[in-house]
Amino acid sequence: MKIKAIRIEKQGGPDVMKLEEIDLPAPGAGQITVRHGAIGLNYIDTYHRSGLYPLKLPSGIGLEAAGTVEAVGEGVESIQTGDRVAYGMGPVGAYAEAANVPAMTVVKLTDDIANETGAAMMLKGITAHYLLHSTYPVKRGDTILFHAAAGGVGLIVGQWAKHLGATVIGTVGSEAKAELARAHGYDHVINYSEENVVERVKEITGGKMLPVVYDGVGKDTFEISLDCLAPRGLLASFGNASGPVENFDLGLLNAKGSLFVTRPSMMHYLLSPEEIAWRMDDLVDVVSKGIVKIEVNQKYGLADAVQAHKDLESRKTTGSTVLIP
Known part of the structure; x- marks a missing residue:
């Protein structure tokens, strides 16, 4: 299907990001297609864009989003079409209207967690989890x-x-x-x-x-x-x-x-399906119970991703920021 997505053909400043129409194929084995309701903006996105963390180009950008499952690939049993889910560990390409992601890397959202919250909480929340529970277990x-x-x-x-x-x-x-x-x-x-x-x-x-x-x-x-x-x-x-x-x-x-x-980096704290599930389930639990409140303090349209990156890098933002497709 045709979707709009932010793409980069070279690495550099925010202006290298362009909104384009691309083809999204059907989900492969073990994958699901998520129609994004909101997309998370994270500092690591600026590293991917600038080349500090190089990407294979041309590429999409973004690691985190939340929305509704539109299609389910072969072998996926834990997720169904119509489920609301969030993901925060890629693959790169979340700055888009929809994306295909591995089913094992998504978590189902409870009814009291909106898409904007789900998109804003995953990468940052999993980062907080591994820092506080694993890198140095806080007592x-x-x-x-x-x-x-x-x-x-x-x-x-x-x-x-x-x-x-x-x-x-x-x-x-x-x-x-x-x-x-x-x-x-x-x-x-x-x-x-x-x-x-x-x-x-x-x-x-x-x-x-x-x-x-x-x-x-x-x-x-x-x-x-x-x-x-x-x-x-x-x-x-x-x-x-x-x-x-x-x-x-x-x-x-x-x-x-x-x-x-x-x-530390997140990928080394997500080395097994059990570890991934532990961190994501803990995060949903504390957010659902109100122990951790997610502050979505800035919202931009997907087409305004360039300005969002400029504001993030100039420290004009607080809390979390989302892009709305």
């Missing part, structure tokens, strides 16, 4: 730090970590973002444009510092993150919104307290 009584607390992952982490019993510290760049973070589980919010992050962490923890820092910012916050850790603490550097960390001296880890650093 009751832990004090943790999350950079970019008012972003899409940050707002989910604040609520979920609070539910797990942690004291949650977040960093933001403005007072408006600080208010948003406080409303989503953060006990302490540090405005890095006005405050010294390391000194505030020292003050909050009584000098004990932290067992873990979650850092999706990258280059601009890397050494700050290390300096916030207690001896043998872990830096989970899961993104690089400010640019990649380069020329890292391993000796710093020894000098700053025998620290650990990991660079």
Whole structure:
């Protein structure tokens, strides 16, 4: 069938994305066709577009969407046409009116989760799940730090970590973002444009510092993150919104307290059908119960994907953003 989709023929700035009409074939074995009601916008999309994470070109773009199942491929028994589902781990090409995706990577949405919420919660929510449950399993009584607390992952982490019993510290760049973070589980919010992050962490923890820092910012916050850790603490550097960390001296880890650093990515935390189902089911559960509220603060038409990327990269967005086909 004919659908409209965002395509890229070269990698670069937002303007390389073009809305085109393409042919979507029938779903193959193990696949389903999802007619999208909403599409999630994520920072990793900008890496795919720019070439930081190279794609085989020409290519679609986008990893996350929610909508209604229109067709079911051979061998699929768990999903039926008419089911409302969401997915958040690709394949690349979600910026489209519809897509064929593996049935094992979708989760059924409960009636109380709208398509926009479903599209906004999957990739960010699964990221929050693996960070909080696997990269460093947060325990009751832990004090943790999350950079970019008012972003899409940050707002989910604040609520979920609070539910797990942690004291949650977040960093933001403005007072408006600080208010948003406080409303989503953060006990302490540090405005890095006005405050010294390391000194505030020292003050909050009584000098004990932290067992873990979650850092999706990258280059601009890397050494700050290390300096916030207690001896043998872990830096989970899961993104690089400010640019990649380069020329890292391993000796710093020894000098700053025998620290650990990991660079996790979602694909390595979704290595089996059981692990995929665990993370997706947990996410739907906490959202359905209202433990984690998904803030969809920006909506753009699919044709306006270029502007959406510009706004995301200039840090004009908060919470989650969706494209509406």
